[in-house]
Amino acid sequence: MKRRVAKIVFFSTIGAVFLLTLMGFIFQDKIISSALDNIRKNIRSRITIGDASFSLIKDFPYASIRLYDVSILSTKDIARKDFRQIIKPDTLLKARALNIRLNVLDLINNKITLKQIAIKDGELNLLVDKRGKNNYQIVKKSKEGEKKEEILLKVNEVKIQRTKLRFINLNKQIALVNTVKNLKSNGRFSLNTFDVKSKADVIVNQLAIGKISYVSSKRFEFSGRIKSAAYKSFNFADFIVTYKSNKLTVDGGFSTENNFYVDAAISGTDLVLKEMNELIPKVSQNLEKINFEGKVNISAKAVGFWNNKHHPFVYGEFDVRGGKSELLTDKSIASVNMKGSFSNGKGDINKAFITLDSYKVNTNFGDFEGKFTLTNFNKPLISLSSNFNLFISQLNEAYHIDSTKQIDGTVIGNITANGIVDFDSLSVLKLVRLVNNGNFKLSEVSFPINGNRYNILKGEISFIPTITKANISFISNSINGEISATVSDLYDGLMLEKPFNVDITANTKDINFDNLLSLNFKKNKSTIKKELNLANLTLNVKSKSAILRGVRMNNLEAIIQKEGSTIAFSHLNANAFGGKVNMVGKIEPNLKNKIDVDLYAQVDSISIESLFSSFNNFGQKTLTNQNIRGTASGDIAFRGQHFQNGKLDIKSIDCVSNITISNGQLIKFEPAYKLSKYIDLKELENIRFANLKNQITIKNGMVNIPAMYIASTAINLGLIGTHSFDGDYSYRVKLALKDVLFKKARSGLRKQISQQEFEDNTLLYFKIEGNSKTSKVSYDWSGKSWHLPELAPINGTPKKVEEPKPSAPPKSFKLQWDGEEVSTQRKATGQQPTAQVKNERKEPKKEEKKTKFKVEWDE
Incomplete structure (x- = not known):
């Protein structure tokens, strides 16, 4: 029975297949x-x-x-x-x-x-x-009344x-x-x-x-x-979008019936930032330079119309763990953990933002934590609140910020900042410009300015947009000590190249004003105007040691102001040149790339030798620190110019000095030395004098010495003359006849003699003229050259030096030089000579002097 059923099923199946195949073939x-x-x-x-x-x-x-x-x-x-x-x-x-x-x-x-x-x-x-x-x-659409199949x-x-x-x-x-x-x-x-x-x-x-x-x-x-x-409308449920190793769940949908309308939510966990960053639209070149690593949880929703003119509103939240970022270079941030939110600004990148409610960033150049907001992806506007520690040298290695090429050290602080950041031209100054409140602790910070290196052992800085305060311990070739500073309008100075003000109180061991207050000459190609340092300084300083225009000073107390290109000394007291100096004045550059100096100083017991040595003998070789000794006191009004290398322009000097010299000494001073040979008085080779007062002026490279009367160990004399910094000089000298004849050297010093006291003598007049190479001494028969011409104006007011009063009528005498006789007649005074003067001193012929002369009184 079973076999029969099986056969029926088998043949029925075969028949059906055959029938279907036949039908398919027939009716295909x-x-x-x-x-x-x-x-x-x-x-x-x-x-x-x-x-x-x-x-x-x-x-x-x-x-x-x-x-x-x-x-x-x-x-x-x-x-x-x-x-x-x-x-x-x-x-x-x-x-x-x-x-x-x-x-x-x-x-x-x-x-x-x-x-x-x-x-x-x-x-x-x-x-x-x-x-x-x-x-x-x-x-096809059905016609009205037609049933559609x-x-x-x-x-x-x-x-x-x-x-x-x-x-x-x-x-x-x-x-x-x-x-x-x-x-x-x-x-x-x-x-x-x-x-x-x-x-x-x-x-x-x-x-x-x-x-x-x-x-x-x-x-x-x-x-x-x-x-x-x-x-025309599409809705998503339990819809998963997978990109590489990231799975995003999408719920909601969009419609295209009239306008493209979106109402959708998206979420994801453990998303790989580097892969997800590939999906961010590169709407700005700045965004193309930023890469991220790490993982993120994200949820976002977009609602609104979306076309060329309209964009849906997109808002999302995220949580980043173990992130990294490659910003501008291939140097990665080591670790980033943050929570925040973002929006596309309804498609307007000027309104788009990303907010970090909390972040913690560990890098190879420092650690940071705080809050952050970035808006406007076209011109990024940031708002930041952060605590941090920063290793400056590693920062430069990571991001190659030009302004920090040679800066080193550690900064610990907290800041709040906001402003626009241009990633294409990022610099330290532009980042600093964003800060509106901050406190910093500095340690072992080293940085260069104008070729000079500054080391901050420790320091604290706090600032708000208008005021910056700092307490810093410096070591450098410019300054060594404690500095307290207050800076106003710093941002405008750094970013807008506008002047800013700095008030500094310094208590230092050493300070070098030549380095610290160096002027920056920059030529503007479009104009001859110079762009100078913008910092306006007020410096109240006390320093055990200081250098100003190459002059070393001790126990300095000064108030120095620099406004624009002008440096003013409203108060400066110091020990310098072996004595004390009290000075006021100003220094400023001019359009000829020189530095104008206008000073008034009171000096007390300064060493003349040290003064000449410090100023390199004022550029001349006739009267040097090897020729002069003594201490000087008085006041000096000085005006002149320095070259940029610090060298004094001698021809620019305009100076008036009222000087008292004590315990002075002239050692082999060429004019005096030549005179000593001329009148056979060796004591003139080394002249020592007690006190000397005079007003000496310098102008157009010429030193003018008004008439003065000197009591020295060698001889009493009157002196007037000029001396140029080129080495040329012209002196007029009065000597008492008796001192010349008897050649009597003094055993001790007296105070400076008066004009009347000196003029009571019978006088001889001499001219000493020459330069650093040659010189000539001659007798001035008439004595007419003993008058000073009117001096050139100083400070706009002509000055006249009083001409000496006429001397008392000299007695009649006759001078007879070897080989000639010259008679000089003077009006009788009724006074007869009290002694017979020898008319000749006998000397061996081999040692005969050209300057010998005979004197005969009229009988």
């Missing part, structure tokens, strides 16, 4: 033709097929139709000219192979239910022109392989180009709606909205449920 053309006729009756576009096959066995109980080289043309609704530069708009669908499963029973009832569609090596172009007309509305597509499975899908909407300026490597869908699918579960492997070649490209050549995997109404 009719079935295919019927199916295509039903499709053609319901669509508005032309369909072309290269070849077709039919089978009732392959997918039983469904019939299977395989179409080859299928092409469906676009509807005529679109303006094809809109797409000429983009794509050929004629084709809606093209496929090398299209497989369709049909319900056999529906075929009997002359209806078609498609259970499956499979497309291979195809191309689907969904186009919308500028007017909003599309090419994919291919289903429904074609159901109950899709158990949709397969698409190696198919290019393009959606180009010129009206909304949206472009989506995908390459579908593999897609499977099942659910309910009709010509108007679908509700399916899908899984796809897709390469998004391009997703652009407006002028912004959001995705380019990125591979994604999609899985989840999608609903659509009239192919």
Whole structure:
């Protein structure tokens, strides 16, 4: 019995298969033709097929139709000219192979239910022109009163392989180009709606909205449920988007009915930052320079219309753990942990922001923690509150900020800052400009300014936008000691090149004003105006040692002000040149690249030798620190110019000095030395004198010495003359005749003699003229040269030195030089000589002097 049943089943199956095969073969053309006729009756576009096959066995109980080289043309609704530069708009669908499963029973009832569609090596172009007309509305609309025959597509499975899908909407300026490597869908699918579960492997070649490209050549995997109404709205549920190792869950959807409208939420956990950063639109060149690493949890929502003019509002929150960042260079931040939020500013990058509610960053150049906000991705505006410690040299190694090439040290502090950051021209000064409140502790900080290196052993700095205060311990070739400073308008000075003010109180061991207050000459190519240092300084300083214009001083107390290019000394007391100096004055550059100096000083017991030595003998070689000794007191008004190297321009000196010299000494001073040879008085080679007062003026490179009367160890004399810094000199000397004749050297010093006391003697007049190489002494017979001409004006007021009162009428005498006789007659005075003066001193002929003379009194 069983064997009989088995045979019946077997032969029945064989018979059925044979019958179905025979029916498929017999009715193949009719079935295919019927199916295509039903499709053609319901669509508005032309369909072309290269070849077709039919089978009732392959997918039983469904019939299977395989179409080859299928092409469906676009509807005529679109303006094809809109797409000429983009794509050929004629084709809606093209496929090398299209497989369709049909319900056999529906075929009997002359209806078609498609259970499956499979497309291979195809191309689907969904186009919308500028007017909003599309090419994919291919289903014919029913006429009024006409019953429409429904074609159901109950899709158990949709397969698409190696198919290019393009959606180009010129009206909304949206472009989506995908390459579908593999897609499977099942659910309910009709010509108007679908509700399916899908899984796809897709390469998004391009997703652009407006002028912004959001995705380019990125591979994604999609899985989840999608609903659509009239192919104008799409909703996602439990939909997962996978990019590399990242999975994002999408809920919500979008609509294209009138405008592209999105209302969707997205979330993900343990997303890899480096991979997710690849999906961030590079709407700014600045963003292209920033790379991230680490992992992040994120949740975001987008709501609103999306087109060329409007963007949905996007807001999200994130939590980064163990992140890294490569900012501007390949030097990575070691660790980043942060929580925050972000927004796209409704598509306006000027309103987009990212906020870090908390962050902790560890780097190879320091550690940072605090809060941060970045808005406006086009011109990034930051707001920052941070505690940090910073290793400056490592910062420069990481980011090569030019301004810190030679800075070293550690900074610990806290700041608040806000302002615009230009990553393309980032510098330390621009970063400092952002700070509006800060406190810093400095340790072993070293930095260069104007070629001089400054070392801060320790210090504290606090500042707000208008005021900066600092207490710093310095060591440098400019300053060594404690500094307290208050700076106002610093930001404007650093960033806008406007003047800023600095008040400094210094208590130092050493200070070098030549380095500290050096002037910066810069030539502006468009004008002859000089751009000078912008810092206006007020320096109240006490220093055990100091250097100013090359002069070393001790126990300095000074108030020095620098405003613009001018340095003023309103008070300066110091020990210098072996004595004390009290000085006021100013120093400022001029347009000739020189430095004008205008000083008034009171000196007390300074060493003349040290003064000459410090000023390099004022550039002359006739009277040097080797020739003069003594201490000087008095006051000096000085005006002149220095070259930029610090050397004094001798020709620019305009000076008036009222000087008292004590315990003076002239050692082999050339004019005195020549005179000693002339009158045979060796004591003139080394003259010592007790006190000497005079007003000496210097102008146009010439030293003017008014008439003065000197009591010295050698001889009493009157002196007047000029001495140039080129070495030329011209002196007029009065000597008492008796001192010349008797050549009597003094055993001790007396105070400076008076003019009357000196003029009571019979006088001889001499001229001493010469330079550093040659000199000449001669007798001035008339004595007329013993008068000073009017001096050149000083400070705009001409000064006249009083001419000496006429001498008392000299007695008549006769001078007889060897080989000649000259008589000089003077008016009788009634006074007779009290002694016979020898008219000749006998000397061996070999040692005869050219300067010998005879004196004979009138009998």
